[in-house]
Amino acid sequence: xxxxxxxxxxxxxxxxxxxxxxxxxxxxxxxxxxxxxxxxxxxxxxxxxxxxxxxxxxxxxxxxxxxxxxxxxxxxxxxxxxxxxxxxxxxxxxxxxxxxxxxxxxxxxxx
Amino acid sequence: xxxxxxxxxxxxxxxxxxxxxxxxxxxxxxxxxxxxxxxxxxxxxxxxxxxxxxxxxxxxxxxxxxxxxxxxxxxxxxxxxxxxxxxxxxxxxxxxxxxxxxxxxxxxxxxxxxxxxxxxxxxxxxxxxxxxxxxxxxxxxxxxxxxxxxxxxxxxxxxxxxxxxxxxxxxxxxxxxxxxxxxxxxxxxxxxxxxxxxxxxxxxxxxxxxxxxxxxxxxxxxxxxxxxxxxxxxxxxxxxxxxxxxxxxxxxxxxxxxxxxxxxxxxxxxxxxxxxxxxxxxxxxxxxxxxxxxxxxxxxxxxxxxxxxxxxxxxxxxxxxxxxxxxxxxxxxxxxxxxxxxxxxxxxxxxx
Numbered sequence: 001x002x003x004x005x006x007x008x009x010x011x012x013x014x015x016x017x018x019x020x021x022x023x024x025x026x027x028x029x030x031x032x033x034x035x036x037x038x039x040x041x042x043x044x045x046x047x048x049x050x051x052x053x054x055x056x057x058x059x060x061x062x063x064x065x066x067x068x069x070x071x072x073x074x075x076x077x078x079x080x081x082x083x084x085x086x087x088x089x090x091x092x093x094x095x096x097x098x099x100x101x102x103x104x105x106x107x108x109x110x111x
Numbered sequence: 112x113x114x115x116x117x118x119x120x121x122x123x124x125x126x127x128x129x130x131x132x133x134x135x136x137x138x139x140x141x142x143x144x145x146x147x148x149x150x151x152x153x154x155x156x157x158x159x160x161x162x163x164x165x166x167x168x169x170x171x172x173x174x175x176x177x178x179x180x181x182x183x184x185x186x187x188x189x190x191x192x193x194x195x196x197x198x199x200x201x202x203x204x205x206x207x208x209x210x211x212x213x214x215x216x217x218x219x220x221x222x223x224x225x226x227x228x229x230x231x232x233x234x235x236x237x238x239x240x241x242x243x244x245x246x247x248x249x250x251x252x253x254x255x256x257x258x259x260x261x262x263x264x265x266x267x268x269x270x271x272x273x274x275x276x277x278x279x280x281x282x283x284x285x286x287x288x289x290x291x292x293x294x295x296x297x298x299x300x301x302x303x304x305x306x307x308x309x310x311x312x313x314x315x316x317x318x319x320x321x322x323x324x325x326x327x328x329x330x331x332x333x334x335x336x337x338x339x340x341x342x343x344x345x346x347x348x349x350x351x352x353x354x355x356x357x358x359x360x361x362x363x364x365x366x367x368x369x370x371x372x373x374x375x376x377x378x379x380x381x382x383x384x385x386x387x388x389x390x391x392x393x394x395x396x397x398x399x400x401x402x403x404x405x406x407x408x409x410x411x412x413x414x415x416x417x418x419x420x421x422x423x424x425x426x427x428x429x430x431x432x433x434x435x436x437x438x439x440x441x442x443x444x445x446x447x448x449x450x451x452x453x454x455x456x457x458x459x460x461x462x463x
Contacts, residue, residue: 012380044334072323072330074338076280 011061044073051080052087115179117188118364125367126186128418135361135445139376145383148447155388160441165433166398168212169412169458170203171195172222172231173404177254180288182322182365184416187220194224195404200231202406202428207238211433212400214242216458218412221251223258236268244271246320246458249299250292262299262306271316272303273355273458277324279342287324300349309350317350320460322357326374328381328452329356332461355460358382360413360449382448390455390463396441399458402428410441412458417446 018025036046047069054062070080118126125131139145152158173194176187195203207215215235222228222245236243245265252261265272276296277287284293300317307313319339323329336354343349359365361378369375396410400421406428409415423439425432455462 012384068327071325071327074278074330074335 006060008060008064011064014061044075047073048075048079048083052083055084056087056091117179117186117190118367119186120188120190123367125363128416131362131366131446132417132419132444134366134370139379140445145379148443148445151383151386151448152388152391152443152451155391157388157391160391160394160397160443162437162439162441163397165210165212165400165437167214167216167395167400167458168207168210169216169218169399169401171218171401171403171412171415172220172225172228174220175224176220176248177224177251178221178248178289178292180364181368182287182324182359184360184363184365184413185220186363186416191220193404194226195406197227197230199404199406199428200227200234202431203402204231204234204238206428206431207235207240209433213240214244215240216244216246218246218458221248223247223251223261229264232264232268232270236270242271243269244273247272247274247299248288249274249276249296250288252299252302253295262302262308265303266306266308266315269315271318272308273318273320274300274303275320275322276300276339277322279339279346283324297347297349300343300351301347304348304350309352316352318353318355319351320355320357322359326369326372326378328358328385329456332356332454353460355458356454356456357458357460358449358452358456360446362413362446363416379445379448382452385452386448387451387453387455387463390451390453393462394447394450394455395457395459395462396450400436408436410439411450413446413449414442417444419444 015029018029036043036050041049047066050062051066051070054066067080125134136147140147149158152160171185174185174187174191175189175194176183176185176191177189179188215238217232219225225231232243232245247261252258264270274296275288277284281293284296285291303317304310306315308315308317321329321335321339329335332354335356339354340351343351361369361375361382366375369378396414399411401409401412401415403409403415407415408421408423408426408428408431409419410421414420419442420426421436421439422442423436425435450456450462453461
């Protein structure tokens, strides 16, 4: 057994998930491929969204993959970092907006 | 980071082509984790790889260069003294007069640093070759007063200029090619525009060559061209015709970088994963002959740097015979995956 939960080489094996469930695996990869095609949003814009989400869901494989994807597309490091901040702002906002729930509960319980 | 000296001057093991070839055949390839290039092209019936119609004659006028770029597959630099002599140039001119190739492509190093460069361009232009390319690193134009008139000189002989510019931003360009390279390149491009290059109706062609500044593959050529055009026009009022996206091949200084940065294995996986059989059909070595500074013949510029001479009875420009050469078998190794990844890669950009 490996000594860490994450191994960078495992990203390369992602496609192998299809081996244990061919239909679902194929459906996922077809969907995934379709999502990242040029559409109403450019492939470049989608790459930046994917990078931001990768950080929010804290997926090291996705961060490696979309940093490299961004470099290939000529996305600058300033653009990448702004995307990460956009993700981080939503994530911290999602935490902080629960502060309202805390305030509501506090007020309800207090005389 | 940009370097100060070539592998050759540093006496690095990788300055010897046999060490590079051994490295490219060992490790992941010897262990069978990745297929040998030979086996991969055999899957689509392309082994042995054979030439098609000869289109490009590429001459390397020498390895001397005013820059020491970190990705350079030639290992060029100011410390390289290999320069094509006038005698070899004469032999090349004889071939240029009779070749069926429609494109003559001069490269280096910085070809302009060859002391007989201008004489050779004048003579070669008389042969009436359809497309006459000089690969210029741009900064040479500003490197010394004697080069300042190169844009005018290129214009006079209707030379098609293909210039390297890794990115439209300063930081990435300077990191790959050396401090100050970006500003000089921009100035040189403006000088070329001023004499008419890439201006409507002038007929003077100016193309840019993009290669990734790191261990990743280029994006689609068309998308990159659009980004470069918009950025260079808006920021510097620069025009150019086409952008060629070139993949960095894992040889020479780029191989050194891949190994030192622990990116070699991932990069080779990326190249093999992106293997495109359609690119093999029109890979550069099937329509090109590359001639070294000392007149030896190769399937491409990369094989030249690996000292893999053509597999033919004819191996030197002095005994050049196009029919015999066209019957050869192209020499390959694992570096060839660089030309067959994605949309393919050649000195003229993508191929598939």
